[in-house]
Amino acid sequence: MTHRLSLTMRLTILFSLSSAVVLLGLGVVIWLAMDRHFATEDYVVLGDNIRLIEKIAKETPAERLPQRLQEMVDHHPGFVAQVQTAQGHKVYATKDFDFAIAFEVIPRDLASDDTFVWQQGEQEYRGMRAQVSAADPRIAPLRVVVGMDTKIHAHFMHAFRHSLAFYTALAVAASGLFGWWAARRGLVPLRMMATRAKGVTANKLDARMPVEAVPVEMADLAATLNAMLERLQADFRRLSEFSSDLAHELRTPITNLMTQTHVVLSQPRDAAKYREVLTSNAEELQRLGRMVSDMLYLAKMEHGITLPNEEAIDVAAEVQALFEFYDALAEDKGVNLCLRGQAKITGDHLMLRRALSNLLSNALRYTSPGKEIRVEAREQGGNTTIVVENEGEEISAELLPLLFDRFFRADKSRTRADSDSVGLGLSITQAIMVAHGGLVSAESSGGKTRFILTFPRHRNVGRSGGASGI
Numbered sequence: 223m224t225h226r227l228s229l230t231m232r233l234t235i236l237f238s239l240s241s242a243v244v245l246l247g248l249g250v251v252i253w254l255a256m257d258r259h260f261a262t263e264d265y266v267v268l269g270d271n272i273r274l275i276e277k278i279a280k281e282t283p284a285e286r287l288p289q290r291l292q293e294m295v296d297h298h299p300g301f302v303a304q305v306q307t308a309q310g311h312k313v314y315a316t317k318d319f320d321f322a323i324a325f326e327v328i329p330r331d332l333a334s335d336d337t338f339v340w341q342q343g344e345q346e347y348r349g350m351r352a353q354v355s356a357a358d359p360r361i362a363p364l365r366v367v368v369g370m371d372t373k374i375h376a377h378f379m380h381a382f383r384h385s386l387a388f389y390t391a392l393a394v395a396a397s398g399l400f401g402w403w404a405a406r407r408g409l410v411p412l413r414m415m416a417t418r419a420k421g422v423t424a425n426k427l428d429a430r431m432p433v434e435a436v437p438v439e440m441a442d443l444a445a446t447l448n449a450m451l452e453r454l455q456a457d458f459r460r461l462s463e464f465s466s467d468l469a470h471e472l473r474t475p476i477t478n479l480m481t482q483t484h485v486v487l488s489q490p491r492d493a494a495k496y497r498e499v500l501t502s503n504a505e506e507l508q509r510l511g512r513m514v515s516d517m518l519y520l521a522k523m524e525h526g527i528t529l530p531n532e533e534a535i536d537v538a539a540e541v542q543a544l545f546e547f548y549d550a551l552a553e554d555k556g557v558n559l560c561l562r563g564q565a566k567i568t569g570d571h572l573m574l575r576r577a578l579s580n581l582l583s584n585a586l587r588y589t590s591p592g593k594e595i596r597v598e599a600r601e602q603g604g605n606t607t608i609v610v611e612n613e614g615e616e617i618s619a620e621l622l623p624l625l626f627d628r629f630f631r632a633d634k635s636r637t638r639a640d641s642d643s644v645g646l647g648l649s650i651t652q653a654i655m656v657a658h659g660g661l662v663s664a665e666s667s668g669g670k671t672r673f674i675l676t677f678p679r680h681r682n683v684g685r686s687g688g689a690s691g692i
Contacts, residue, residue: 229412230405237401242394249386256382260375261348265337268350268368271301275366276354279305284358288314300371302347307361324349324369346372411436415444427455463627472513475506517646530570537565537599537608540575548582556591565599565606567677569658577654577662578608580647581673585612588671601679605660608675617666625664626652651675 227235274294282290287305291314295303302316315321320342327340328351336351349369356362415431422429430451431444486499538561545559552559567574578597585595593613600607617625628649648662651673655662660677 230402230409233405233408234398234402237405238394238398241397241401242390245390245393249390253379253383253386257375257379260372260379264348264370264372264375265350268337268348268370271298271303271368272350272352272354272366275303275305275364275368276352279354279356279362279364281357284313284356284361287356287358287361300373301368302370303366303368305364305366308363308365311361313361313364321367324367328367340369346376348372408437411440415440415447419447422451424458427451427458460627472510475510479503479506513646531572532568533571535567535569535571535574537567537574537606538563540571541578541597541599541608544575544578544582547579548586551586552595555586555589557586557589558594560594560596561599562596563599565601565608567606567658569677573654573657577651577675578610580651581610581675584647584673585610585671588612588614590614604679606677606679608677609672610675611670611672613670616669617664617671619666622664622666626662 271294275291278290278294279287291303291305295301295316302319302321304315304321305313307313323342324338324340324347327338328349338349338351340347340349347369349367351368352366354364354366356364411432415436418429418431430448433441433444433448436444482499482502486496491499541561545561548559582595582597589595589612596609596611598609598611600609626648628646652662655675655677658677660675662676663674665672665674
């Protein structure tokens, strides 16, 4: 397994490298400034010595000039000089010093800089050339080349370089140590969030990140994690409720089947009795089949990203076809079916028909005799809206948000009346709307209940953030 550095160590290394670069850069700048300062000082001294040589040449006869120049040079340790006439006759030169190397680096152009640097053996010299006047016209003017060794300065710069390296390394180490401490302190909120996250289990999903107790840079992360935990908690709760509801829904018909079968097999029966029991069992099996089919369809809808088929759908035509299918049942219950408006949507017509069928079936079940079920289709803004409204007993406000949960019934005793519904119709309708990029909502007031399907004009199909796949 590849060893990965911790965030604290990465920040420490980056801080140390940054400090090293800054300190080394500062050291180089100081070193160059000091070297430039020493060079300036050396050239000032060389200029003063040339002026002194000129003064001596003006005040001294030609016969005594070499002696005076020797005395002057002797009083300036590390200083060398050579004086010659314009014709190249040497007037004076420092003893045992070869100026040949110096003359090789002297600029040929008299208009160029009069300063230069040369290396002689292991020693570096800074030099300057000039032309001075003399008292004796026979030797005037004189060409002067002077030099000064940089041994003292080089020794100082060498010591400074070692000191700079030592203190830079020490400063980088100290910066790294303080950087590690600062990173550890700065990442305490992150470690606290990690500790909270480790405590999240299937039985403990109510833990939340301390948004107010962390720095601003981590507040967004904490808020995002809290939102994720809330979604997980809601989905896990729905999954637990679904498992419980599914077990309850399956247990009742299976128990009925087993009980009836055991009773009928306990003693001989006539053919009519067997036929009656088998008919009852077939009804229970049909109900179980519908439940399984609905659950598979619901899972397919919630996990599907694209629609099976997309086409332009005439909403009025689909509703009218469903009216024809439910016309006999509506007439039997004394309920009038009414369609208003025209609209078109883009989607899968079989899925739309199933969603509308679920709503119409639900409306027929709860509409009072002699009342009306009204379907209205309209286009407004950027959406297409289909409203299914029926007159009957109102649904309490606290139950409205629960209508689209699986197996939900307002009757908590879960007794089945004359309906074959298993409580999945509205959940399937919601999944179909999510697949179309729309939404479904319910309202109940004034003795009327309305289910509203809203389709976007420009459909954006995707999974709903609140849907949980089973």
